[in-house]
């Protein structure tokens with residue numbers, strides 16, 4: 613399903629509203645909600661919108677599990693880390709249970725700068741039976757990447773639930789990412805993009821091109837949440 617809204621600000625606020633309802637509904641059914649966050653500018657806008665959303669007060673944040681779809685492999689607190697940006701955008705204002713915030717390892721963590729070990733640690737935290745992911749959000753890159761899964765990159769073939777990525781075409785070069793099998797285990801996958809520089813890859817994917825964004829599908833639902841500019845080449 614493709615949902616198109618006029619601009620990036622409206623996209624961020626409508627995705628935040630959709631996320632709040634999804635969390636509320638998941639908690640009504642399961643008692644908890646599990647959300648996979650992503651990095652990038654649109655993702656940060658969504659989280660900032662969430663912090664301004666009155667409906668978010670209906671969420672029991674102590675029963676929300678947060679995971680990440682990928683992470684830039686940097687020291688904890690580095691401004692370029694997706695976790696840092698999510699905390700600044702909203703997380704640090706929410707009464708979350710720290711034990712339920714599953715950040716990906718940092719280079720000052722127990723594995724140091726060993727990204728392979730860090731990815732293995734995250735895979736262990738995910739467990740042999742993956743958690744229930746109610747919604748997994750992804751930004752979309754200008755080249756059609758999602759998370760840290762880049763076209764033509766060895767990381768696309770990664771097995772297991774999480775993998776290290778080296779020589780990323782998008783800086784920084786070293787990252788940890790969920791693999792496609794983990795992404796595709798999510799109940800719903802939301803691909804969120806704004807701006808004209810996303811029009812070509814999104815149009816290509818909807819035209820049948822084989823790009824990573826096209827492989828990010830949810831078990832029950834796959835949503836493309838776009839502004840008009842990003843959707844402008846979908847035919």
Ligand SMILES: O=C(O)[C@H](O)[C@@H](O)[C@H](O)[C@H](O)COP(=O)(O)O
Pocket residue numbers: 650651652653654655682683684694750751752753754757758759760782
């Ligand atoms: O760590 C990252 O860089 C992100 O996870 C990456 O996959 C991002 O979501 C896209 O590149 C879109 O980023 P923008 O929304 O900033 O264009």
